[in-house]
Amino acid sequence: MSNNRNSHTLGKAHNRRIIRLDPMTRAVRSALSVSALTLAIGFAGNVTAANHHVAAVHALQIERAAIDHVPVVDLTVVTDSFAIDSHRAPLVALAINEYSIGDIVIDNADPISEIQFGDAIAISGYSNGGMVDITNQADANLEAMSLLGSAIGIYGYSTTGDVSIHNAADIYAYSAGSLADGIFASGANVDVTNSGGIQADGYDWAAGIEAQAADAVSVDNSGDISASVYATGQAFGIYATGSDVTVINSGAITAQGYYATGIEARSYGDISINNSGAIDAGSIDAVYDPYTGTTTVYGSALATGINASSGGEAAAVSVANSGDINAIGYFGATGISVVSSGLGGTASVDNSGAIYASQYTKYGVGANGIFTSADGDASVTNSGAITVVSAGAATGISALSFAGTASVTNSGDIEVVSTAALGYDATGILAFSANGDVSVSNSGSVSAQASLGLLYSNAYAIRAQGFGDVSVANTGSLYANGKYAFGVYASSSAGNVTVNNADGASIGFYSYLGQGFGVLGIASLGDVSIDNAGDIAGYAYTQAVGVFGLAAAGNVSVTNSGSIATESATSASVGIFARADYGNA
Structure with missing residues (x-):
């Protein structure tokens, strides 16, 4: 039913328009809404305005061995049924709908509830050439519910102009058969500001806020957002695309579905994300049937807290996060992912x-x-607690560069566990540059455990590899537990390798069936320099080494003023080993 008592549009001073519904239209829409709601109760399972909370997971068979990677398709307007071209009329919002070839300004102060068989939009502003400005005031709560079509709380679209949406009220969007967006905005430049609570529950697509721009897009959210899908689809708390993307979030975000992402930002230019809100992406629930002896897993296939990616040349992609992030998925999970793949791009x-x-x-x-x-520099600075648990490969922090410098500075606690029995790596900190330098500095506590892998199973507290110079400085605590265990693994193809374990710092390793190293430094063409003033201790079933320096063409230098203790069950136990094939050791 449409509630439109005092809703109005404010155009330019000479072209002010008032939107009203005549009594007959209001009566017809009320009747249609009642009919739609009746069917929704029958087909969608008791979905009413007072009962919005429904399951948002998809069943996965536990024996499934692979996943189809379906890319997120950017929406020109909205998906499929909302595609707008020269042969179709613009979207019709039955509650508030404004269409113009010029500027549109909508200011709504009243609650709106829109329930339809097909597409349901509470507020719509569509301009074929002008700008669109929509304001939804506090307490003007919006509800859009659709049985067969798409559901959108606020829809703002301009073919060539800017779009600005400001919302301070609660929004609920539900679609039993298509997409659900709390707020959708698309235009040349797009700005969305939200302080209200948003819940979007869709069939195969759901986004609390979806903002897409040809040029710059900005999203500033302080409200709590929940997005969920019921089928094999995608759920986003915030989804933003443009040539330049800025997202600021301080609200709590929950994203649940087959593919679940808290904040998604895509661009061919710069991306900046600043998040201080709590993010929960994905979930897993395993149910065992004692009668059949089978386990059915319900939940998310892939889950990501924050995902930012740009393919533009020299694009700078950055994320600053102070909020707590949980990401749980069947086939994979990532807390924060930042990718800049264009020439000279930085992450x-x-x-x-x-x-x-x-x-x-x-x-x-x-x-x-x-x-x-x-492609260029990749860097991570971390002071937070990071916990990673995986039945496959597990990594706490990764910094990967193709042609620049890969650097990690860590002062937080990192715990990484791979529970696989078939040989997957567990890595606390990974820094790699294919053609540049690598730098790792740790003052926190890092633990990596690859549990009981009977095949090829590595555990690295720190793994630093590069083409150029590679340096590792540790003033904290490092520990590695695996079939092959490395406190520090540092190697260079063409540069020098430098490892410093400071006074008061510690490195420990445990290898239950293979080899263990406190520090392993390898240089193919350059020199190796290792300085230990702290404690190094470890046990290995076969070879156990406190410090091992190897230079194939250069020199090796090891300085020790600390404590080194190693033990082997069946093979050599060595405190310090320095080997230079063609240089000085």
Whole structure:
């Protein structure tokens, strides 16, 4: 039913328009709404305005060994049924609808409830050339419910102009058969500000806020957002695309569905995300049937707390996070992912929040706390607690660069566990540059455990590899537990390797069936320099080494003023080993 008592549009001073519904139209719409709601109760399972909370997970068979990677399709307007071209009329919002070839300004102060068989939109502003400005005031709560079509709380679209949406009220959008968006905005430049609570429950697509721009897009959210899908689809708390993307979020975000993402930002230019809100993406629930002896897993296939990616040349992609993030998925989970794949692009993360990432099965893409990848520099600064648990590969922090510098500075606690029995790596900190330098500095506590892998199973507290110079400085605590265990693994193809374990710092390793190293430094062409003033201790079933320096063409230098203790069950136990094939050791 449409409630439109004092809703109005404010155009230019000479072209002010008032939107009203005549009594007959209001009566017809009320009757249609009652009929639609009756069917919704029968077909959608007791979905009414007073009962919005429904299950938002999709059943997964536990024996499924692979996943179809379906990319997110950017929406020109909205998906399929909302595609607008020259042969179709613009969207019709039955509650408030304004269409113009010029500027549109809508200011709504009243609650609106729209329930339809087909598409349901509470407020719509569509301009074929002008700008669109929509304001929905506090307490003007919106509800859009559709049985067969799409449901959108606020819809703002301009073919060539700017779009601005400001919402301070609660929005609920539900679609039993299509997409659901709390707020949708598309235009040349797009600005969305939201302080209200948003819940979007869709069939195969749901977004609390969806903002798309040809140029710059900005989203500033302080309200709580919940987005969920019921089928094999995608759920986003915030979804933003444009040539330049800025997202600021301080609200709590929950995203549940087959593919679940708290904040998604895509661009061919710069991306900046600043998050201080709590993010929960994805979930897993395993139910065992004692009568059949089978386990059925319900929940998310892939889950990501924050995902930012740009393919533009020299694009800077950055994320600053102080909120707590949980990401739980069957085939993979990542707390924060930042990718800048264009020529000279940079990726950076500054995190002080607590991150938890969990992957349920060994068949998947792994679990990551923080992941960065760039053509140019890739950097991570972390002071938060990171916990990663995976039945496959598990990594706390990754910084990967193709042609720039890969650097990680960590002062937080990192705990990484791979529970697989078939040989997957567990890595606390990973820094890699294919053609540049690598730098890792740790003052926190880092633990990596690859549990009981009887095949090829590595555990690295720190793994630093590069083409150029590679340096590792540790003033904290490092521990690695696996078939092959490395406190510090540092290697360079063409540069020098430098490792410093400071006074008061500690490195420990435990290898239950293979080899263990406190520090392993390898240089193919350059020199290796290792300085230990702290404690190094470890046990290995076969070879156990406190410090091992190897230079194939250069020199090796090891300085020790600390404590080194190693033990082997069946093979050599060595405190310090320095080997230079063609240089000085």
